[in-house]
Amino acid sequence: MSEYFRAIDPFPLQGSQNTRLAPFYEALRSQKLLTTFCPQCALRHWPPRVVCPDCLSDRLDWIELPDQGTIHAYTIQDTGVPPGFPRPLIFAVVCIEGLRIFTRLVETEPGQVERGRTVRLFPSAVGQDPEGIERYVPTFTLARGGARGTSPVKIVPA
């Protein structure tokens, strides 16, 4: 019985078999932050889209965003963290060139987090999908300390 059940986890399927946003995740695996751009509206989206919410065009381009931004707001969660996630969880809303990106800060001392501080992309591996694709999510870390390309943190749920 127990082998049959496979719980759906909170991480998206990222391979091209399962999502049209596979290029985003592919870039993320090489530490790049992409998003979609609508040439018709000259509008960048967050999160990436398959249809522009302004003009409904489906002819969107992938563009690369800077990998650094600033903290607009944050919170540190000590209690009530979902199973499989570490405590504490540091959540932040990061501004990158006018886009607001909700994310999590990793490899970061909670006491160091302040509004206005610079953070940079630091993707985290969250476990393989059923096809064996290693999945990543776009976490960030405080810009000071830790060189780019350091191996990402594992947050595989139990």
Added chain:
Amino acid sequence: MRRVALVGAGLSRFGVRAAGFRELLAEAGRACFASVPHLIPRDIEGMVVGAVLPERAAFQSHIAPLAAETLGIQPSKLSARTEHMCASGTAGIRYAYAFIAAGLADIVMVLGVEKLNLPNMGEAVLNMGTGVDRDWEACFGLTAPPSFALAAQLHMAEYDTTEEQLAHVAVKNHTHSSKNPYAHFQNGVTLDAVVCSRMIASPLRLFMCSPITDGAAAVILASEERAKEITDKPVFIRGTGQAVHGFSVSSLDPDYASWPAMKQAAGDAYAMAGIAANDVDFAEVHDCFAIAEIIAYEELGFCPKGEGGPFVMEGRSDYDGDVVVNPRGGLMGCGHPLGATGVAQAVEAFWQLRGEAGERQVPQAHIGLTHNNSGMGEHVVMIYGRE
């Protein structure tokens, strides 16, 4: 459009219940019928059920027929489930309201139910993540507390709202729920206990958050004509409004300390009812977190923007103040069984406007407002009146 009224209302006990999904809804449905002598299940033409997580918490979908069969109802005009996260119950009431107002049914039960507590509480917490954007936000471990913590942080930065003011919301609502025999928490809390309680998501502490609660609530709505045959004291739906400005935290604009969607939903409801904010005698607002009640005072027009903190400190949202907010104890005191909450607010409005609220009766209650959010950018407001 025809006028529509509540004619019956009932609750299950709220709390960590030794009862399953179907048993909870049976309790509330039975209590609702008990409030309407002579009405029997076969009189009900429609069944609308607000429920959020039965697929995960009870391995059960197909909820409206299940509820109807459990209560001996055979819907002939309407049968549907509403899922709108924390606003599911009120979404169901609006749905039934519109059906009756349009003449498509005369009498409909709206039931809200949730079984959230599970043997593995980790699973219960994980399930709550399904209510936020999974691909871009729940994948980081986001559930409701951190989102509202962002609102609290920005409200404190922008308007000098204090931790003590947040704590006062909790003290008030727990005091109210101590007079509510259906509430999850009935012992009250002191200011000290609130400010010393565990940090959940900074700056929100344990007692500034609503708990994970099981429960169910039910109301019966009827056309004015039918309502007057059923009861001498119908409670009329006077106005309603709903606005959704955004789903994900990333998409909300301009910041998290102002909720324009709430102002819009309230404005539409006031206009429909032909009243202003200062006509409201009591309000059941969505205090999922203390900051949400403070922002609600402002967006509902009970006080100017940014003055929600002083408003609660000065007792203006309590008995003998401007408007009694959360007389039943709100989500913080009663608990928050998602789909049941909006319906339970309607049950309180029903009791208050009929003068049946016992120890927590608001004197001279003529107009009551209920409000749910299902995120900072999603709001729904109802206005109920004696006439």
